[in-house]
Amino acid sequence: MGILVIGSIAFDSVETPFGKRNEVLGGSATFFSLSARFFDTVSIVACVGEDFPGRMLAMLRSKGIGIDGVEVLKGRTFRWKARYGADMNIARTLATHLNVFSEFVPKIPAHLAGARTLFLANIDPSLQDDVLRQVRRPRLVACDTMNFWITHKRKALRRLIRKVDIILLNDSEAKQLSGEENLLKAAKAIRRMGPEIIVIKKGEHGVLLSTRGSHLLAPAYLLESIRDPTGAGDSFAGGMLGYLGRHRRIDEQAVRRSVIYGTIVASFAVEDFSVRRLLTLRKSDIVNRYRDFCRITRF
Amino acid sequence: MGILVIGSIAFDSVETPFGKRNEVLGGSATFFSLSARFFDTVSIVACVGEDFPGRMLAMLRSKGIGIDGVEVLKGRTFRWKARYGADMNIARTLATHLNVFSEFVPKIPAHLAGARTLFLANIDPSLQDDVLRQVRRPRLVACDTMNFWITHKRKALRRLIRKVDIILLNDSEAKQLSGEENLLKAAKAIRRMGPEIIVIKKGEHGVLLSTRGSHLLAPAYLLESIRDPTGAGDSFAGGMLGYLGRHRRIDEQAVRRSVIYGTIVASFAVEDFSVRRLLTLRKSDIVNRYRDFCRITRF
Numbered sequence: 001m002g003i004l005v006i007g008s009i010a011f012d013s014v015e016t017p018f019g020k021r022n023e024v025l026g027g028s029a030t031f032f033s034l035s036a037r038f039f040d041t042v043s044i045v046a047c048v049g050e051d052f053p054g055r056m057l058a059m060l061r062s063k064g065i066g067i068d069g070v071e072v073l074k075g076r077t078f079r080w081k082a083r084y085g086a087d088m089n090i091a092r093t094l095a096t097h098l099n100v101f102s103e104f105v106p107k108i109p110a111h112l113a114g115a116r117t118l119f120l121a122n123i124d125p126s127l128q129d130d131v132l133r134q135v136r137r138p139r140l141v142a143c144d145t146m147n148f149w150i151t152h153k154r155k156a157l158r159r160l161i162r163k164v165d166i167i168l169l170n171d172s173e174a175k176q177l178s179g180e181e182n183l184l185k186a187a188k189a190i191r192r193m194g195p196e197i198i199v200i201k202k203g204e205h206g207v208l209l210s211t212r213g214s215h216l217l218a219p220a221y222l223l224e225s226i227r228d229p230t231g232a233g234d235s236f237a238g239g240m241l242g243y244l245g246r247h248r249r250i251d252e253q254a255v256r257r258s259v260i261y262g263t264i265v266a267s268f269a270v271e272d273f274s275v276r277r278l279l280t281l282r283k284s285d286i287v288n289r290y291r292d293f294c295r296i297t298r299f
Numbered sequence: 300m301g302i303l304v305i306g307s308i309a310f311d312s313v314e315t316p317f318g319k320r321n322e323v324l325g326g327s328a329t330f331f332s333l334s335a336r337f338f339d340t341v342s343i344v345a346c347v348g349e350d351f352p353g354r355m356l357a358m359l360r361s362k363g364i365g366i367d368g369v370e371v372l373k374g375r376t377f378r379w380k381a382r383y384g385a386d387m388n389i390a391r392t393l394a395t396h397l398n399v400f401s402e403f404v405p406k407i408p409a410h411l412a413g414a415r416t417l418f419l420a421n422i423d424p425s426l427q428d429d430v431l432r433q434v435r436r437p438r439l440v441a442c443d444t445m446n447f448w449i450t451h452k453r454k455a456l457r458r459l460i461r462k463v464d465i466i467l468l469n470d471s472e473a474k475q476l477s478g479e480e481n482l483l484k485a486a487k488a489i490r491r492m493g494p495e496i497i498v499i500k501k502g503e504h505g506v507l508l509s510t511r512g513s514h515l516l517a518p519a520y521l522l523e524s525i526r527d528p529t530g531a532g533d534s535f536a537g538g539m540l541g542y543l544g545r546h547r548r549i550d551e552q553a554v555r556r557s558v559i560y561g562t563i564v565a566s567f568a569v570e571d572f573s574v575r576r577l578l579t580l581r582k583s584d585i586v587n588r589y590r591d592f593c594r595i596t597r598f
Contacts, residue, residue, distance in 0.1 A: 086480065216598060217505075217521055219517070224481055224483050257598050297515070297517070
């Protein structure tokens, strides 16, 4: 099988300068899988509470996403509440209720343990490591993380990232993890920690891809309106790993293009609240915007 | 003749996280001309005080820069003092002493009035307009401006920019001038004010070029260390207009490449304090870094 993602399924309550939504579908595994599905088969390992509507799971399944690994646990679904100001690069978290997620011990169903590509979305690095040990021989392993784990679980995180091929993180996380203010130096320092491929996301300012002896600087796709940046990072990861996972040879060019596909899918995700835009998105939209991106970056 | 720049020659006192320099050579016309000289002949129209060392004028002349238009006026040379914090995109101005510049009435010597390319660096838009009227038939006119003029001389600025081909400004200035928070919308709004070509500089985050019906997004050239961002914008303008001024046809591709040459020259300027790096720079350094920039942006 193709891609396995371990991450969250959540209810998000989000306020941006363009509106407000209450308890809408969110979570890293949700955004990732709805993005990766355009390129490869994808299954989720996650948990939801008893309050999670069956129609939402049915919706994910209708989009071709494997949900056999989604456990329904006693209690309430993970909830996150945040507000974005004029600078939409920064989310101000107002509340995080882990609920069922606080007790979650991910178990990979046997038929999913043969995934070729594994994405360890942003959860406790010890859990990410547990999952990694349950997957047999993934060809490609990528992880995300956040400032909280860098501060409070640094050892476990360092142990994990020794074993991954790709790490995705935003610019402030890269600086925090490496202790370097300069992004090129930060990328080099993180590469010395293990991963071959470092992806540093700078929100609306694009992305720095650092590979052995080379790097790519790519701008973000500029939109006239961004309604909700929630899920941009996971949609980026979905587009990137979806594209890369299908490649026979993971060479420099494939990695570079995968970063652009990540950029493109993320640019759709932020056009509307929650996963709304990802639900109406078609593969041809992605292809057309990729072509447009080529035009607006070539000189 | 080639390029004429009207702007400042100044003494800068600058503090960055990487050091401190007192009363070093600065000014928009200085950075611009030392950058543009790699591509085209360039002459300065500016003023200095009696305290300005002859050896500095001789140094500019030794670099091939025309200084016949530099008037020595009674009084002291323009002085600017600023500090940059960890975010080197933002200069905190500590002092501005216009000195001789406050009384300056630019007069274009007859033999410079036939310039093909005219750069109106950041000064009072009424003065920019005066200069524009003194130049006979420039093929290409570009201007820079700043928040102060947008606030206090908006009418004069709007009158000026109706007549220029290219306007260069940074992202916050573009938002202020257009009243649009979104950069694509800002660029469109400014294009409706007159200029065919809008260049919005985002510091370390690169540049947005907006032309009729098209745009280019280019990252900045990423450096491991930036010692002093002073003059980056004028060096960018120097590289861009230097490259463009020499082109027989100013078509879309030439404009796009000129933006990249601007990016490259600016990336050298910030490697050291004042104009130090521009003085040791060679054309081959620019060409090599341009090639490197192609490598790190192609996918």
